[in-house]
Amino acid sequence: MTRKILVVDDEPDLEALILQKFRRKIRSSEFEFFFARNGLEALAKLQNHEDIDMVLTDINMPEMDGLTLLEELLKLPTLTKAVVVSAYGDMNNIRTAMNRGAFDFVTKPIDFRDLEVTIDKTLGELKALRDGRRASDTLNALQQEMELAGRLQQSILPKSYPVREEISLFTKMVPAKDIGGDFFDYFLIDEDHLGIAIADVSGKGVTAAMFMAVSRTLLRFTALQGLDVVAVLAHVNNLLCIDNEMSMFVTVFYGILDMQTGEFRYANGGHFPAIKLSQNRTVEFLPRTRGIALGVMEGIEFEEGSVRLAPGDLLYLFTDGIVEAENTKSEFFEEKRLMDFLRGQLEEITPEKVVTGAQKFVEEFAGDAEQFDDMTQLALQYRPVNNR
Amino acid sequence: MSIEHFITDTGVIVISLNDRLDARSAPDVQRQIDEIISDKQGSVLLDCRDTAYVSSAGLRVFISTSKWLKSRQRKMAVCCLRESVSEVFAISGFTSVFDIFSTREEGLAKLV
Numbered sequence: 082m083t084r085k086i087l088v089v090d091d092e093p094d095l096e097a098l099i100l101q102k103f104r105r106k107i108r109s110s111e112f113e114f115f116f117a118r119n120g121l122e123a124l125a126k127l128q129n130h131e132d133i134d135m136v137l138t139d140i141n142m143p144e145m146d147g148l149t150l151l152e153e154l155l156k157l158p159t160l161t162k163a164v165v166v167s168a169y170g171d172m173n174n175i176r177t178a179m180n181r182g183a184f185d186f187v188t189k190p191i192d193f194r195d196l197e198v199t200i201d202k203t204l205g206e207l208k209a210l211r212d213g214r215r216a217s218d219t220l221n222a223l224q225q226e227m228e229l230a231g232r233l234q235q236s237i238l239p240k241s242y243p244v245r246e247e248i249s250l251f252t253k254m255v256p257a258k259d260i261g262g263d264f265f266d267y268f269l270i271d272e273d274h275l276g277i278a279i280a281d282v283s284g285k286g287v288t289a290a291m292f293m294a295v296s297r298t299l300l301r302f303t304a305l306q307g308l309d310v311v312a313v314l315a316h317v318n319n320l321l322c323i324d325n326e327m328s329m330f331v332t333v334f335y336g337i338l339d340m341q342t343g344e345f346r347y348a349n350g351g352h353f354p355a356i357k358l359s360q361n362r363t364v365e366f367l368p369r370t371r372g373i374a375l376g377v378m379e380g381i382e383f384e385e386g387s388v389r390l391a392p393g394d395l396l397y398l399f400t401d402g403i404v405e406a407e408n409t410k411s412e413f414f415e416e417k418r419l420m421d422f423l424r425g426q427l428e429e430i431t432p433e434k435v436v437t438g439a440q441k442f443v444e445e446f447a448g449d450a451e452q453f454d455d456m457t458q459l460a461l462q463y464r465p466v467n468n469r
Numbered sequence: 470m471s472i473e474h475f476i477t478d479t480g481v482i483v484i485s486l487n488d489r490l491d492a493r494s495a496p497d498v499q500r501q502i503d504e505i506i507s508d509k510q511g512s513v514l515l516d517c518r519d520t521a522y523v524s525s526a527g528l529r530v531f532i533s534t535s536k537w538l539k540s541r542q543r544k545m546a547v548c549c550l551r552e553s554v555s556e557v558f559a560i561s562g563f564t565s566v567f568d569i570f571s572t573r574e575e576g577l578a579k580l581v
Contacts, residue, residue, distance in 0.1 A: 261492070283525040285492050328533035332525065332561055351561035373562025374525075377532055401525065413522075453492055454524070 084204050085130065087115045089123040089138035089150065090166065095191075102193045112200075120145025124153055127161070135203050136163040137187075137196075140174050148174065151181035160214070162207045164199055166191065230260040230290035234455075237297050243269050246466050247340040250277075251432035253440055254457040255402075261455035262289030262331075263400045264297050268305065273341050276304045279352065279398040279459050280333040283374075292329040296321060296375065300333065310335055310348040311383045314372065318350065318383075321376035330376035334398055343390040343463050348383040350375040353399060356423060358430055360393040364423045367396075390463040395430050397423065398461075399439075402454035406443045409450045414443055432460035472501045480511040481580045483573070486520045490527030499530050506538065512580040513538060516573055518549035523557050531567065544568075548576035 088099055096116045106112040115130060117123040119142040127133055136154065140147040147165055154163055165178040169188045178186060184203050187196050234256060242250045252265050262282030270276050278300055282293045299317045308316065314335055321331070334355060336347035347355065347367065351374030354367040371384035390396070399419070406414040422442050426435050436458045443456065474484040484505060490498060506513055515531065517523075531547065538545045546568040550558060558564050570576040 259492075281525055283529040285526065328529055328536055330525075330529065330532060351563070353560060371562075371565075373566060374528075377563075377566060405524065 083110045083113050084135070085113045085115065085133045086200065087117060087123060087126055087130075087133050087136045089117045089120065089136060089142070089147065091118050091139065091142045093118075098191075098193075103197075119143055120147065120150035120153065123150055127154075127157065127159075131159055133159075133161060134207055135200065136161055137166065137200075138163060139166045140168075140171075140178070148177055148181060151178060151183055155182050160207060160210055162203045164203055226287050227259055230285075230287045231256060233287075233290040233294055234260055234262070234264065237264060237294050239266060239268070243267065243275065245269070245275070245340065247464065248275060248338070249432050249462040249464060250460070251436045252457075252459045253436050254455060255440065255452075256455045257285075257402065257453050258451070259285045259453070260290060261285060261400075261402060261453075262293045263402065263455035263457040264293050265398070265457055265459045266297055266301055267459070267461075268301060270305060270307060270337065273339055275338045275340060275461075276335070277338070277396075277398065277459060277461055278304075278333060278335045279400060279457060280331050281352065281400045281402075281455075281457075282329065282331045284327075284329060288327060288329065292327075292331065292376075296331045296333070300335065304335070304337075309385070310337055310346050311385045314348045314350050314375065314383045315381065318375040318381050319379055322379040325376050330374040332374045336396070338390070338461065338463065340463075340465070343392070343394075343465065344387060345390055345396065345463075346385055346387045348372060348385055350383065353401070353404075354386075356397040356399075356420070357388065357390075358395040358397060358423055358427065358435070360391055360430070362427050364420055364427070392463060392465050393430065395432060395435065395460055395462040397435060397439075398459040400455060400457040402452065402456035403439065403443055403458065405454060406447045406452055406456065407450050408447050414446050418442075418446065430462065432462050435460045472498060472505075474505050476509065476511065477577060479577065479581045481514055481577055482506065482509055482511050483514045483516055483577075485516045485518070488519050489522045490520060490530060491522065491524040492526035495524075495526045495530050498527075499533065502530065502534055503537075506534065506543075510543075512544040512546070514573065514576045514580060515545065515547045516549050516576075517547060517551065517554055518573075520554055521551060523554045525561070528557065528561055528563060531563065535567065544580055546570060546576045546580055548573050 117126050121144045138147040162184045165183045165186045175186050266278045268276050282289045303313045303316050332352035333350040334352040338345045349370050349372045370386040535545045548570040
């Protein structure tokens with residue numbers, strides 16, 4: 082890229098000298114020089130050429146001197162670095178110039194080798210400054226994006242548990258700094274049926290959050306039509322596959338509990354199956370059923386699984402942020418630790434105790450290591466009325 | 470980190486993926502793969518022998534690469550999944566989406 086330098090001096094000789102000394106760099110387009118005879122002319126040039134990187138200015142000039150020009154440069158919105166040319170030993174003017182934002186100075190008569198070094202140094206500094214400014218712009222934009230994604234995510238999560246005596250629910254989501262796109266949902270489909278879902282969108286930030294919002298809306302809308310679990314996932318999958326240019330996908334575990342009978346039917350779109358904590362003291366994953374993440378391929382058929390919950394049984398749903406939590410030694414939390422923890426909870430099972438306990442256990446494991454994925458959990462306990 | 474690739478005598482592009490494919494590394498890996506596959510013609514074999522961890526963001530790399538190739542009538546296969554990665558493919562259901570082979574030779578044989 083051509084670096085543009087404005088030379089401001091009332092002596093016309095300098096122009097010829099500079100063009101001669103830097104002729105190679107001018108020919109190779111490394112440098113392009115502009116010339117002005119005083120401060121006013123310089124400001125006019127800067128206005129017409131906003132991309133000028135650097136100003137090399139004399140101090141004593143008619144109309145507007147170099148020191149005044151420096152003051153004016155500070156008012157410009159563009160990042161332009163100035164180097165002053167002063168008489169040898171003119172410490173007063175040099176001090177003033179530096180105080181007014183000059184980056185460096187060269188003395189007369191100009192040593193062109195020194196000038197070249199000074200130009201390189203100045204342009205290097207300028208580049209660092211510009212990179213810094215760009216990085217901070219990008220960072221601000223990123224932070225804003227993450228805040229937006231975070232708000233989107235929070236806004237789609239249900240806020241209050243359905244008031245039903247037959248069930249007890251507890252959920253928790255701890256979002257990662259850059260929002261992983263997890264969500265959970267629960268809703269009454271009719272008098273006897275409760276739908277629950279947990280999901281994880283691939284990707285981060287606003288794109289993930291948007292896809293998450295769409296997925297959740299489609300899922301809830303479809304589920305409330307009263308379709309069976311397999312039909313719900315198949316339908317949502319087909320809708321998500323339409324115009325999915327970004328290749329986004331979402332893993333979803335979706336199930337319907339019949340609150341009268343305790344029967345739980347579920348289908349799985351590429352998510353971890355739920356874990357069942359049973360009153361008869363077992364902790365196990367529900368059997369895997371056929372299915373893949375939603376949004377990947379149209380026309381996928383899902384397989385239904387079902388399990389009969391006994392009074393007191395609890396279903397625990399989670400996302401990979403839990404099992405893939407990492408500690409400072411780069412070890413993963415893993416399913417085994419989760420299962421061991423859950424086995425320790427069998428004495429007195431409640432959704433809140435399981436979820437907050439697991440969260441605490443994972444966080445103790447992770448220690449100071451930063452987590453890069455949302456950690457999301459949902460626990461549902463079946464406790465039919467006539468059994469209490 | 471740069472991803473290595475070479476082209477076999479039969480014209481298959483073999484791309485060796487890196488050790489971790491997660492939200493942090495995925496964008497860069499995707500960019501490099503995109504460069505390789507748009508630069509050269511032929512089927513693609515993604516070799517995962519060095520890949521110890523794939524997150525859901527990492528899985529997306531496989532999906533978008535495969536979609537891109539498919540829309541250009543080019544084939545893609547995956548080989549040499551380690552157990553932990555194979556498990557991630559299994560849970561997400563992707564085992565049925567991709568042609569997955571346990572060795573590079575089997576993958577290459579299928580892609581010719």
